[in-house]
Amino acid sequence: MTTLPERPRYLFIRILEACNAGCFMCDFAHSRDTYRFTNEDLSELVPKALEEGVRYLRFTGGEPLMHREILPMVRTAAEAGLQVSLITNGMLLPRMADALAEAGLSLVVVSIDGMDAKSHDLFRDARNCFDRAVEGLKLAKSLGIMCRVNSVVGPHNYREMPELQEFLADLGVDQWDLSALKLSQMPTYPDEDDVRRVGERIYAHERLRPMGKRWYGETAEEQHRYFAQGVTPRVSQDRCFAAEDVVYLDAKDGSAFVCACLPHRTDGGSNSARFRTGGVVDLGTPRLREMQQHFAAHGPASCTGCNAASARYSDVVAAGSDVPAWAY
Template sequence: MNTAPHTAPHTEPRRPLVDRFGRVHTDLRVSLTDRCNLRCTYCMPAEGLDWLARDSVLGDDEVVRLVRIAVERLGVRSVRLTGGEPLLRRGVVGLVGRLAALGVELSLTTNGIGLARTAAQLREAGLRRVNVSLDTLRPERFAALTRRDRIDDVFAGLAAAKAAGLDPVKINAVPVRGVNEDEIVPLVEFAVGHGYRMRFIESMPLDAQGAWERDAMVTADEILARLGERFDLVPVGRHGNAPAEEWRIAGTQAVVGVIASVTRPFCGGCDRVRLTADGQLRNCLFATEESDLRALLRGGADDDRIEAAWRTSIAGKGPGHAVNSAGFVRPERPMSAIGG
């Protein structure tokens, strides 16, 4: 539903979305739903969570309007659709088409289960890249980790994404000590063999149960040490403000990335801002406060007021996530409710 008047096109020169530390924000993460069809042990309890009421979730027109403001007035250039599991959103292909028409670089993070049936449609609608979460190649381990026997659907989704021309197709894995760290090398071999791009992410204190333990986190240094035993890695560095440090496997064009969110935080170059499925703006993944854009939308605010709220939120962004400080406070929302 379109709940507020569309104001005239913004005629003033566009100002970038800059915080008090000079960081320019051009990357928007938009959560389409907090719901998920997996129950990953490191993310949520077996019974799931209390999902958002459907009328509290932004409608398509509301999502498009907020993204349009971000693009036209705030200088956002790339949008990543997340969840929960974004492919559970009804009409997601049509929404992708509407967002792509705004001229942004559009990507999506998914668990891959719904990709086999939607990848070609998503590509035709304007999606360009996809990240698929996959922490193991072993069916029995996948079933134990996710509490669902769906690994064949993920493999099919990966293949469909590549066949559809989504490029690159990235695989995201979170190594956890005593769980799947023995698959670091096999996951890379699998990705290289199929033409996917492998990325490893340090586990973060964003699970719903609050069970995260630093000692269970496999660090970036440990990941690289294991990879170095099998591959000759050539540093590529970090592309712009991208979160992943990358290495090329010598003798190939294959690239592997590591996102060291905890041990080597990259907050000083952060260019990301997040919009939750219920319209709350978060200036940091670990933010403890949110700005309610949904209330503005549904209260009849014009684009000027929404732009001002966006700028105020970013102006208040802190220097970093403080995970490594004694005073760190976990956000109330888990990752599934924030959007990755």
């Protein structure tokens, strides 16, 4: 058996559900939920996360920039030595970029799904979302924060992606995560060959190649599974290294998952562990380790599809190559 080098782990925390956008595909659209994971909760969690080998942290939601304590939370994690990122729709980024940089944010991931304000704002049901996201990215870049754009792609917008790609490359975006839209109802494309043609162009781009596997699959088998069954490309090996390296916390109900896709599966709950029991936080519970081992070994066979970046992440680890910073 090959011994793999110890790798830094990634921790995702959904710190709230409330959101100021109404994305058509999202469970949290326009949510007014009042739950907040607090800076105090985070201060308790960070030492446990470090003990478990976590080096990268991502705040997600809901909309993390709506959280009143987001700045102290970035600072708490950064001061403890974690590389800190957050994923945002960017609406509040122009007014917060300065303070986020000062608090120690390393990477900002901004969600952009359309090539211009007209289409993006419609998908997100949020006025000025595109313009603010772009302004926020420019500011973040000028402040030395690494910038990634996350685009969710499907039949509704894949034809816009080449134009968006040029735009993002001109903007100087560092990474582009192009991931398939997931819905309980399978997305259908009127012309699969047209998707392949558009995809060829996107994945041959020299300045800003998407970070993961092709959203519609790399091999003929993957593409068939995607177009016929809606299963997005998954890891190519029979072992999922993302499951070993990632912990996703749904802070509101205290559950932990070994992959960011699992909470969204209909059987999600049965695939979770507790990370907070009776007020005590622990990321090294036997149940969580059991989940990690289970999904690392059996995930690839039962997986209903990865996001594109995590499928590639696991393949890079499996190949024994160096895993670049912020590969996930």
